[in-house]
Amino acid sequence: MPRRIPQPLPAAVAVRLEVRDDPQAISAIAGAVGEAGGRVRALVTVRRGGRAGIAPDSPETVEVELEVEDVGEDAVVAALEPVPAVVSIKMTRAMGKVFGKRVIVVGGGAQIAQVALGAVTEADRHNLRGEKISVDTIPLVGEENIANAVRAVADLPRARMLVLAGSIMGGEISRAADELRAVGIPIIALSMVGSIVDHVDLVISDPVQAGTMAVMAVADTATFDLARQKGRRL
Numbered sequence: 001m002p003r004r005i006p007q008p009l010p011a012a013v014a015v016r017l018e019v020r021d022d023p024q025a026i027s028a029i030a031g032a033v034g035e036a037g038g039r040v041r042a043l044v045t046v047r048r049g050g051r052a053g054i055a056p057d058s059p060e061t062v063e064v065e066l067e068v069e070d071v072g073e074d075a076v077v078a079a080l081e082p083v084p085a086v087v088s089i090k091m092t093r094a095m096g097k098v099f100g101k102r103v104i105v106v107g108g109g110a111q112i113a114q115v116a117l118g119a120v121t122e123a124d125r126h127n128l129r130g131e132k133i134s135v136d137t138i139p140l141v142g143e144e145n146i147a148n149a150v151r152a153v154a155d156l157p158r159a160r161m162l163v164l165a166g167s168i169m170g171g172e173i174s175r176a177a178d179e180l181r182a183v184g185i186p187i188i189a190l191s192m193v194g195s196i197v198d199h200v201d202l203v204i205s206d207p208v209q210a211g212t213m214a215v216m217a218v219a220d221t222a223t224f225d226l227a228r229q230k231g232r233r234l
Contacts, residue, residue: 012041012069013076014094018087021048021060025085029066036079038071042095042157061087067094100132101160103214106149109139111165111190111207118211119163126219133215143172150176154183160218162187163210170194186226188214201226 019025030040046063068076073091080086103123105115116137123133140146146166150173153162162185164177169192177187177199187200188210197203204210216224 012067012094012096013071013073014065014067014092015073015076015080016046016090016092017064017066017080018061019064020085020087021062022085026064028083028085029064029080032079032083033066033068033071033076036071036075038068038076038079040066041069042067065092096132096158098132099134099158101134101218102156102158103133103135103161103163103211103218104153104156104159105135105137105163105165105211105214106140106146106153107163107165107169107190108141108167111167112137112139114207115163115165115190115211115214118208118213119215120211122212122215122219126215126221129221131219131221133219135211135215143169147172147176150180150187153185154180159185161185161214163214164189164196164200165207165210166190166192168193169196174199186217188217188226 017029019029026043030043033040042065044065046065048060048062077089077091080089103119105112105119116135119135123131123135126133138149140149146169150162150164153159162180164173164187169189174195177196181187181201188202188204189196189200190207190210191197191203191205202213204213213224216222217226
């Protein structure tokens with residue numbers, strides 16, 4: 001299966017909405033954005049907001065974060081104001097502008113700590129130059145849990161790299177790694193026991209170095225090209 005290369009997303013505007021907790025509210029919002037010529041990039045229910053008013057029969061509300069591309073802020077507000085389900089509108093900032101690209105680290109806690117050390121230190125260097133790279137970690141044990149996490153990286157907004165940090169991985173984790181790489185997200189793994197080392201883009205023995213190189217691979221201000229290192233073990 002040919003690998004897809006992630007393309008940079010167009011600029012987006014973000015809006016925080018308080019909407020009636022109605023099953024039809026989200027479809028109405030998406031429809032209004034579409035009619036205005038916009039495309040919904042992301043829509044997340046942030047939290048339940050309580051009641052829209054003080055009357056006993058005031059409707060329950062939820063807060064929704066919406067990111068839209070292809071239209072400006074004024075057009076988004078004009079499109080959403082007439083929607084009956086929308087209680088209030090507040091412009092905010094798209095997560096890509098706030099947190100930027102994400103490096104995801106999954107595996108054993110001790111190894112993750114060292115990978116994070118290298119990744120955060122390297123991200124700091126590039127972020128001082130204007131980049132925005134964030135590092136997310138989750139310590140997990142068990143083949144099924146790790147495989148599920150690997151597959152879920154494809155659904156994480158702004159995820160650009162996965163680092164697998166552990167002492168033994170294979171089986172379903174290796175199959176999940178193949179699926180993730182097929183959608184264009186590269187993987188760096190620590191040198192470990194198991195078949196995973198044959199299903200990633202790069203294998204690195206030192207966890208601090210692995211974190212450093214993961215950030216270098218996604219940074220625009222670095223010259224490191226992961227594609228030229230594919231299949232190597234360092």
